[in-house]
Amino acid sequence: MVNAKLVPKIDVISEFALNLEWQPIISRDQHRQILQCKKALLDANINGISSVIPTFHSLTILSDAGTSSLQLQPQIESFIDQWNPADVDSDKLGVLHEIPVCYGGIFGPDLDELAEIKSLKPREIIDIHTSVEYYVYMIGFIAGFPYLGGLPEVLHQPRRNEPRVKVPAGSVGIGGAQTGIYPVEAPGGWHLIGRTSAQIFQPESRPPALIQPGDRIRFVEINHD
Numbered sequence: 001m002v003n004a005k006l007v008p009k010i011d012v013i014s015e016f017a018l019n020l021e022w023q024p025i026i027s028r029d030q031h032r033q034i035l036q037c038k039k040a041l042l043d044a045n046i047n048g049i050s051s052v053i054p055t056f057h058s059l060t061i062l063s064d065a066g067t068s069s070l071q072l073q074p075q076i077e078s079f080i081d082q083w084n085p086a087d088v089d090s091d092k093l094g095v096l097h098e099i100p101v102c103y104g105g106i107f108g109p110d111l112d113e114l115a116e117i118k119s120l121k122p123r124e125i126i127d128i129h130t131s132v133e134y135y136v137y138m139i140g141f142i143a144g145f146p147y148l149g150g151l152p153e154v155l156h157q158p159r160r161n162e163p164r165v166k167v168p169a170g171s172v173g174i175g176g177a178q179t180g181i182y183p184v185e186a187p188g189g190w191h192l193i194g195r196t197s198a199q200i201f202q203p204e205s206r207p208p209a210l211i212q213p214g215d216r217i218r219f220v221e222i223n224h225d
Contacts, residue, residue, distance in 0.1 A: 004036070006033050008078060009022035012069045016050075018076055020059040026149060027057075028135050034059055036088040037080075042078060048072045051150045054213045055138045056147070085192070094136070094214035099174050099181065099196050100222045103129075107224070114157060114174065114191050125193060126221055134179065136215040140192055144183035144201030144209040148217060151179045160182050161188030170196045172219065194219075 008020035020037070022030055031054075037053045038059055040142035048067030053060045063072045088166045102113040103126045115122045134148040141147075151174065159175045164187065167173070171182040173190030182188060210218065 001015065006030060008037075010080065012073060014069065016063045016067075016069055018061040018063075018069050019071060020061065020076075020080070022057045024057055026114075026137065028149065031055065031135075031137055031200070032090040032093065032214070033085050035093045036085045036090055039088050039093065040083050040085075041076075044083075046075050046079065048075070055140070058106065060174070086094050086105065094212070094216060095217045096218065097211060098218050099172075099198050099200075099217050101130075101194040102197050102223055102224050103194040105224060106222065108193040109173070109175075110160075110173075110191040113191045114155075114193060117157065118154065119197050120154075125155065128155055129174075129179070129193065130219045130221055132218075134217040134219075135210055136217065138213050139209055139211070142184060142186050143203075144184075144211070145219070146180055146200070146209075146211045146215075148178075148179050150192070151177055153177075154181075157191055159189040160191060163187055164192075167192065168195060170198065170200075172196060181211075194221075 006022055011019045013019045018092040034054055038054055041043045041052055048063045050062045064070055104122055111122050115125050132150050134150040136146045137149050138147050156173055156177045157174055166185055167182050167188040169184045171192045172194040173180060173192045177188035181200055201208055
């Protein structure tokens with residue numbers, strides 16, 4: 001685990017946005033510190049901050065309409081100089097979600113093909129996919145779509161050559177070194193291995209996305225009945 005403070009580079013990226021950029025790597029330890037920084041920023045009640053959005057290795061800080069990014073930048077630089085990651089308990093930043101999934105068949109139309117590519121049985125794909133706890137690095141692509149780290153290397157697979165025009169809401173897919181859940185019907189090129197009935201994006205809820213960066217996910221196989 002990272003104990004030392006990691007100092008990000010601060011860039012103005014638009015009239016109303018600043019970007020804090022850490023090392024360009026996908027690291028759970030670094031990401032936990034990014035989330036510590038986000039919480040500390042929000043707790044500091046710095047005037048002019050509208051929202052703070054984490055990604056794999058950065059935080060984007062959006063300012064409100066009355067504050068430009070150039071006006072906000074000195075306050076952010078001062079905050080980064082003074083904040084201490086130890087002041088935020090990273091163990092309290094996320095929750096565990098158990099997501100029920102129907103694998104294969106009409107719910108996972110790419111499961112058999114992926115198993116053939118990997119020289120595995122569909123049962124083995126399911127067992128491997130449900131064997132680990134995944135970590136949520138960011139929400140993106142479409143509203144509520146969680147990018148999950150921790151996919152076992154044996155299941156890594158480049159995206160499909162021909163994306164689908166419509167992927168059903170709740171579809172669980174594999175793309176590259178990641179797995180994810182489509183929260184709504186959308187185009188997509190990931191390999192679909194299952195589907196969940198869990199409602200992970202509801203616009204009327206606050207926040208609308210059930211799953212947030214820093215959360216953990218475990219997939220649980222259920223019957224098709």
